[in-house]
Amino acid sequence: MENNNVIKVAGLTKMFGDFTAVNAITFDVKKGEIFGFLGANGAGKTTAMKMLIGISTPTSGKATVAGFDVNTQPEQIKKTIGYMSQKFALYDDLTVRENITFFGGIYGLSREKIKSKAAILIDELGLENVANKLVGSLPLGWKQKLSFSVSLIHDPKIVFLDEPTGGVDPITRRQFWELIYKASHQGTTVFVTTHYMDEAEYCDRVSIMVNGKIEALDTPKKLKERFKVDNMNDVFLKLARG
Amino acid sequence: MSIIVSNISKSYKKVKALQNISFNVKSDEIFGLIGPDGAGKTTLFRILTTLLIANKGAASIAGFDVITDYKSIRKNVGYMPGKFSLYQDLTVQENLQFFATIFGTTLEENYDLIKDIYIQIEPFKNRRAGKLSGGMKQKLALCCALIHKPKVLFLDEPTTGVDPVSRKEFWEMLKRLQGKNITILVSTPYMDEAALCDRIALIQDGQILEIATPEAIVKKYSKAIYNLSANNMFELINSLKEYKHNHSVYPFGEFVHYTDCRPDFNPTELKVFLESKNLTNIIIERTTATIEDTFMELSK
Structure with a gap:
């Protein structure tokens, strides 16, 4: 089972001066798992994720992501993972097809590969009629689905989703989760940071960070049982309010 | 007012x-x-x-x-x-x-x-x-x-x-x-x-x-909603969408919310169908509608 863990984190710590933003966190994430990484504003989840995606160096501790060390191989990590955020996703002033081509190029895919990927992706998402339209003109829900698919364009082992589905209607949000289930089914690990507790309900396992530490880590079902509540929002409130 | x-x-x-x-x-x-x-x-x-x-x-x-x-x-x-x-x-x-x-x-x-x-x-x-x-x-x-x-x-x-x-x-x-x-x-x-x-x-x-x-x-939500879960969420959703009697299939946290077209829906029949799709650990139980279910039904 050991080799099945695509993210391994041991005692990972980040300090800014005297302030400990991430305090010796330890956890593993399995291949194909949908892992929810939760915490209130300021709990340290963004800082922790920045270390895992190779854009921030830990103060101490170890972590490997897709087999690469966050301390010594951050560039390999960046090439190997996918990343999607609500804030930064696609270029609004490029068309759907141009965005796919651009990101395919960034990840070093061949022209042929990009062409075939674009065709598959446009077909799967049903975007044939808008393939040559500017992304800025698409509804938010379509953008989110496209953005997620583009983050998978180089077949990463792990995709990091940073608060991915805020604001869209309930049906579109479920279509988005169906895409996530599909990626997970195909063996891609999905690491979701969020403070939307309804997103947490969809994860296989979730961790909850409070003041830089992981205070709970389990399946949503077991967490709800442990705290004797019927939704993740109440689990979160119990932990964060102490 | x-x-x-x-x-x-x-x-x-x-x-x-x-x-x-x-x-x-x-x-x-x-x-x-x-x-x-x-x-x-x-x-x-x-x-x-x-x-x-x-x-x-x-x-x-x-x-x-x-x-x-x-x-x-x-x-x-x-x-x-x-x-x-x-x-x-x-x-x-x-x-x-x-x-x-x-x-x-x-x-x-x-x-x-x-x-x-x-x-x-x-x-x-x-x-x-x-x-x-x-x-x-x-x-x-x-x-x-x-x-x-x-x-x-x-x-x-x-x-x-x-x-x-x-x-x-x-x-x-x-x-x-x-x-x-x-x-x-x-x-x-x-x-x-x-x-x-x-x-x-x-x-x-x-x-x-x-x-x-x-x-x-x-x-106002008139249909009977069922919570479904099984060993594989992705296969479960796909199988339910294939099931010809489905009225709606929505992922809902750790479950899928399912409604059937027929008034005399029999959960056992659905369970047999899902088993034929090689799903295991199948749970089918009644649940109550939420505002989100109502919203999705109305906007369908």
Whole structure:
């Protein structure tokens, strides 16, 4: 089972001066798992994720992501993972097809590969009629689905989703989760940071960070049982309010 | 009636942002506009706060017409826009003083109204607004919107992007404001917040799908909903979508919410079908509809 863990984190710590933003966190994430990484504003989840995606160096501790060390191989990590955020996703002033081509190029895919990927992706998402339209003109829900698919364009082992589905209607949000289930089914690990507790309900396992530490880590079902509540929002409130 | 909206329509070029919107809000009521991004919530808020003029229809706030009495409305309403709109480079206290002065009042005059909220940000009163955390900004914005003791309070997505702890605190504050002669119109994309309102309107694509109390909206859902789970979520969803009798199949946290077309639906039959798709650990049990289920059924 050991080799099945695509993210391994041991005692990972980040300090800014005297302030400990991430305090010796330890956890593993399995291949194909949908892992929810939760915490209130300021709990340290963004800082922790920045270390895992190779854009921030830990103060101490170890972590490997897709087999690469966050301390010594951050560039390999960046090439190997996918990343999607609500804030930064696609270029609004490029068309759907141009965005796919651009990101395919960034990840070093061949022209042929990009062409075939674009065709598959446009077909799967049903975007044939808008393939040559500017992304800025698409509804938010379509953008989110496209953005997620583009983050998978180089077949990463792990995709990091940073608060991915805020604001869209309930049906579109479920279509988005169906895409996530599909990626997970195909063996891609999905690491979701969020403070939307309804997103947490969809994860296989979730961790909850409070003041830089992981205070709970389990399946949503077991967490709800442990705290004797019927939704993740109440689990979160119990932990964060102490 | 504190807010009367009748047949309001608004278009931007080709986009019909609002189509024939009508509803009333009673005095002291917390009325929720529940809908996703792009539903038209902000356009409606801007029309009701006299910042935008509708193409068609009429509306009045606290007895004042949004067109002819717009100046009176501006004196009598508080508006907290979705985007943080206070002065980032003024301190907490300076922002409050600024808004108090604009409305010809002082922080002291209506202090009882904002006291509960203000004491939470008071320790940071000399900090610039731009340097506050999300939850603190939201509390300051609410104080500024209340400083002139408005008759009607408009809150446009006050809890978007705010963590669950701050979200809960914010709703507790709204509940305390109720009963102080303030009518509250609040919008949110979070379906779970709908239950905290006295009445809600579900809105999508510029149209109101339903208006009722949260309890009544859930009761209107007529189909039997089942919670399903199995060993593989992806295969489960695909199999259910293949099942020819399905009416709706929606992932719902650790379960899938399933409804069947037939009135005499037999769960055992479905279980046999799912087993034939090599699914194991199949659980099928009745559950109750949520506001989200109702919303999806109405917008289908």
